[in-house]
Ligand SMILES: Nc1ncnc2c1ncn2[C@@H]1O[C@H](COP(=O)(O)OP(=O)(O)O)[C@@H](O)[C@H]1O
């Protein structure tokens with residue numbers, strides 16, 4: 001079956017990566033305000049037809065270095081972090097200012113690699129981003145450069161953007177770049193390099209084209225974009241690389257501007273269910289017949305339907321779900337600890353606050369966090 005090339009017109013949830021070079025004029029260190037205003041028009045158009053949009057934007061170091069008089073040379077990590085702290089305020093305000101005339105609210109999200117490696121933090125980030133998108137806001141994501149040391153840095157926003165696409169369950173990720181896609185070789189140095197419009201599998205040949213094998217010293221470029229493509233497509237998200245420098249690059253992409261699409265083998269929901277199903281359960285929830293029926297029709301698991309809880313598990317940990325006859329029904333991520341689950345098992349959701357002494361979520365396992 002021939003795979004269909006994605007179109008931005010079909011995106012339900014879109015993540016767009018915007019690099020420093022697009023946002024900030026290298027010569028003056030100033031924000032490219034006209035370009036950003038045009039991008040905001042693209043975003044407003046997408047939002048108006050119901051597409052959720054998350055922007056992953058760098059630019060904080062580039063915007064902050066001038067204010068601190070740090071010149072335009074390479075910076076040691078601690079100075080880059082200092083510049084980011086100054087520039088991030090300006091960056092967030094710039095997005096707020098260009099989105100506001102379209103009636104759109106900007107939200108700031110700062111994360112590190114550690115936040116996505118830790119399941120609880122990942123689930124919290126996912127929940128907050130989901131709430132923001134549900135409220136119509138436009139999350140603006142960057143690395144939390146203050147706390148990110150080398151070991152816990154994404155280091156480049158290509159991989160951060162792919163991780164965000166996975167976190168929010170995006171179906172499309174667009175990397176706005178200084179090149180209009182992947183070529184058979186670096187087009188800046190090889191005049192015979194051929195453009196590749198669609199990649200349906202990242203084979204060793206494709207990796208070699210991006211210079212992956214060349215040198216561990218070479219940074220950025222296509223290597224991090226291929227890493228991003230692996231992460232995104234593995235989670236069911238299509239990824240495009242397209243030229244970002246012109247005005248309205250998202251509009252241009254939708255109208256057929258040259259790009260490379262990396263195709264996913266699955267969809268985001270199926271990929272997430274497979275991820276949950278593959279986890280080793282830390283505990284067991286036994287449910288009654290009514291709850292078993294509710295789960296098979298795609299509903300969340302409420303504490304009222306739980307008749308037994310086994311094991312010590314934390315919030316966000318995977319647990320097995322067992323029916324009244326002992327049959328394995330599936331896996332899910334618990335929203336309560338084992339002790340909390342034992343306390344609220346068999347109780348109505350409205351009683352949770354009285355039982356625990358603090359308010360909690362209505363479901364013990366949300367339907368999005370379940371593989372049945
Ligand atoms: N096979 C390839 N196809 C396209 N670009 C390549 C390839 N190999 C290396 N490159 C280089 O990667 C660059 C894009 O990476 P980079 O400059 O880091 O992008 P950005 O700043 O947009 O994140 C291109 O301009 C090109 O010089």
Ligand SMILES: N[C@@H](CCC(=O)OP(=O)(O)O)C(=O)O
Pocket residue numbers: 018019020021057058059060061062084142143145155156157158220
């Ligand atoms: N987080 C930092 C650096 C991120 C960065 O340089 O990313 P990229 O533009 O993808 O190379 C910033 O905002 O300046």
